[in-house]
Amino acid sequence: MSGAGRRIRLVMWKEFLQLRRDPLLIRLILLMPVLQLVLFGYVVAVDVKNLPTAIVDLDRTSVSRQVAASIGASDYFTIVAHPTTDAQIRPLMDRGEVAVAVVIEEGTAARLARGETAPLGIVVDGSDTSSATVGAGYATQIVARFNQQRIASSGLAGGLAQSPGLDARVRVLYNPTMASLNTMIPGLVAVILMISLMVVMSQAVVRERESGTLEQMFVTPIRRTEYLIGKVTPYLLLALGQLTLVALVGLFWFKVPFHGSPVVALTGLGLFMLSAIGLGLFVSLVSRTRQQAQQAVLFLMMPFMILSGFIFPISSMPDPIKPITYAIPLRYALDVLRGVAVKGAGFEALATPLLALAGFGVLIFGAAVVATRRRLS
Amino acid sequence: MSVAVELNALTKRFGDFVAVDGISLSVPRGEVFGFLGPNGSGKTTTIRMLTGALAPDGGSAWVLGEDIATHADRVRPRIGYMSQKFSLFEDLTVSENLTFYAGVYALSDAEYADRSAYVMEMADLTGRDRELTGNLSTGLKQRLALGAATMHEPDLLFLDEPTSGVDPVARRRFWDLLYELAERGVTLFVTTHYMEEASNCSRLAFMYRGRVIADGTPRGIQAETGRRLGLATTPSMEDVFVSLVTEQRT
Secondary structure, three states: OHHHHHHHHHHHHHHHHHHHOOHHHHHHHHHHHHHHHHHHHHHHOOOOOOEEEEEEEOOOOHHHHHHHHHHHHOOOEEEEEOOOOHHHHHHHHHOOOOOEEEEEOOOHHHHHHOOOOOOEEEEEOOOOHHHHHHHHHHHHHHHHHHHHHHHHHHOOOHHHHOOOOOOOOOOOOOOOOOOHHHHHHHHHHHHHHHHHHHHHHHHHHHHHHHHOHHHHHHOOOOOHHHHHHHHHHHHHHHHHHHHHHHHHHHHHOOOOOOOOOHHHHHHHHHHHHHHHHHHHHHHHHHOOOHHHHHHHHHHHHHHHHHHOOOOOOHHHOOOOOHHHHOOOHHHHHHHHHHHHHHHOOOOOOOHHHHHHHHHHHHHHHHHHHHHHHHHOO | OOEEEEEEEEEEEEOOEEEEEEEEEEEEOOOEEEEEOOOOOOHHHHHHHHOOOOOOOEEEEEEOOEEHHHHHHHHHHHEEEEOOOOOOOOOOEHHHHHHHHHHHOOOOHHHHHHHHHHHHHHOOOOOOOOOEHHHOOHHHHHHHHHHHHHOOOOOEEEEEOOOOOOOHHHHHHHHHHHHHHHHOOOEEEEEEOOHHHHOOOOEEEEEEOOEEEEEEOHHHHHHHHHHHHOOOOOOOHHHHHHHHHHHHHO
16 A cells, blocks of 8 residues: 555654754764774684793603694794793792693603503683683694694504594684684674664664654554554664674674675574564563663673673583573574674575574564554554 | 544543543534543543544544544544644654654645645744754644644544643633634544633533543533532632532542
């Protein structure tokens, strides 16, 4: 019906006019992605590099020197001390002079020569958890690579290869340098989309209720659905602009690789938008004032950011918490975006998170529209 | 004479609180109908049900010959509504507001030119169409809101406390505008708690605690109350109201 189209266009038109006249909101909308890019790109995602490291070489063989050299050769560790005993590590760490210590036990070379497992001690400063975990991870990787090279060069049989010098449990498949940026920026695209849809849209709806213009519109021929479409569309376009900005800066400034198909990424984002809009509508329904809407968004954002795996990996969460992450739509959006960008995954590989996003989208958006139609006014 | 508004045992509850308690009313077309009562007596709730903004919990409401519960969409193009609170977009200009409401009611370009010129003149806003609505004075806002609500020439206009917060001179002028509308055949349904405004109406209903406690012409109600109280002179509207409310409380 042309009447519905005309009314939707009118609501959109006045929404854009109002947006244009709210200089603070426009600044926030433009600055938010920039600020987040800077924060996450330069502060949160900074890779642990040049960790001050102590090497305790108790073996003093050519093999042990090779291990030490390969650790020192990496960007992650800077060897600053060569203590001669274990006991000297503690004071070094107490003073914060080293963050990591690698202990090569006596007899390592002999054991390796016999094809046995040789223990390699990695001591990390647990008071700086991120450096500690990352440092330990890097060290394990370096040692694993060292083992591979040794086995390959010595041409040992496959049977012997099963007894490496160290049990390297941490394996980073797709992001061998563990550049956090490469996973952070794709995730940021989803997070920004969610924030701007939830915050800005719920604020706009609540403001309209506060000022009484909402009620005024509903005694005119404008239907609730027409109002909703007209109201949501401008913010959708805005969010699209924001995420394009983030994606471009991510690709060209931070040089984040994008291995997959944009179609898959956009499908995931589109489905995720349904959830974000739905949540924004719910927020605007339960809030009578803009302050309440703000608090409600904060209330939702905290568990979203923390439980989705955006900042902390889900795999390192305590077991009782892990099941809860399945109820967070952002989790699946991150799966899709990171999968596409980092691994180049397609529809088939990402079927589960995409279906989950579709399910959440239909559920949350549908419920929000039904509730809004009933409660608006 | 045909009927503009017909209420039958109309009821609205909010939880345990009965905001509108089974009221029945009939408002003929062409009337200036005054809906009186203290704050919280259920006037606004009744109007919101009549405009289809709120669904009744019981009874029925017929507006311009249509059941508002089932055919609100047929009624809406033919009614206008001006709420207690100024509810045009304050961050839009005067003419943007008018363009919005003209578009919503599908006015043609010619109709828009004609009607907006009238509204601008009526609201004393000629030449100020590019001004932000939020910067206008309260009196001007009120007149603009009335203009926006009548852009589409409705048959029936609901006004909820239209003159609250306006100075007496502006209020007088506002009522002159309402009379102009009434002369053109528009039915007016006006709520107010200003008793002196009651005598401006051709018919009245007194509402108290969700019930209609008296209705009729202003003179009729005054005369009847005077008789009941055994007064020699006709009581003022204020006295009528006070005595009606006191009777209800005892």
